[in-house]
Amino acid sequence: MIKDVIGQRYAKALYEIAEEKENVMELYKDLKAVLDVYTENEEFSNFINHPELTKNDRKKMLFRTFKENVNEESLMFLNYLIDKERLIYLDSISKEYLKIYYTKNNIIEVDATFSIEPNEGQKSRLKEKLKKMTSKEINLNVEIDKTILGGGILKIGDKIIDGSLKRQFEMLRTNL
Template sequence: MLNRSVARRYAEAFFSIARDNNKIDEFQQELEKVVATIKEVDNLEDYLSHLLVPAKEKKDVINKVFAGHISPLTMNFIMMVIDKRRETYLEVITEEYKEMADESRNITKAELVAAKEVPEEEVKTLAEKLSASSGKTVKLQVKVDPALIGGVKIRMGDRIIDGSVAKKLEMLKTQLKQAKIG
């Protein structure tokens, strides 16, 4: 597993450059394009992550694939990542960068877990209510987990709102165990 703190440092450095150049969105799109292309091109991901391939050869390949398609600043950043032997971190660096970009746009992500599919209209209404209460624009990611039995669970940052039937049953079970029978 890759160390997210390493990826975060690289993302912070590149995000700082993007903010200074007022190109946060542009650089995010370029990073996403680079990661997507690396995944799409046969064996490119394996080639870049191979320890015996010299950095110069990797940089030559990246230059051939992306020259003219991404900005010189993004190209230099990727070359530096390769020089530092962190090319396997590119995807995680991109994820960290996207989180920073969303934060700068006052956007936060939340996860909605429900026992069954939630209608789009209800998801939209819930996102609006969460946005109003948090003061940020909330993007809801919906997941279905039948183990909840009913209700929903919302995770936003370090806050969890658990209104599921499974949680209520668990709480009832705890209360019944603690009840004194006299």
């Protein structure tokens, strides 16, 4: 709960600064890149948050890791989080920033799960149908899960549309 409140507060402040400096998209890309490394590399996140690591060492590590990939303002923000001992909330801050970005730019994130990888044409058609259905731009994340057997599962916000064969077989079994 406190994580969400802190994330919202810092994300809102960062977004307002980004709007003033007209680099919302650049900060969005930077935060996404940092978040990807932070969440996908457990060793990195454990190391950077290690209690025995000094603030200066954390700053140096972040600078070395991200200096080529993110702008100076993003690095300054990360340093600020380190100074305020809020780096552990980076995940929450980044997610809240992305929510603000999506809301202000009329974008919705859709998680789609299929048993096999859809081709580009199928992805494009799905995005167009979802765009008509939601009246929003679609950010489509595709995952593969062979256990669903066929069909697909869509997660749109807090709604789940389960059109998987696995679910249909389960429903058939309970009805028989």
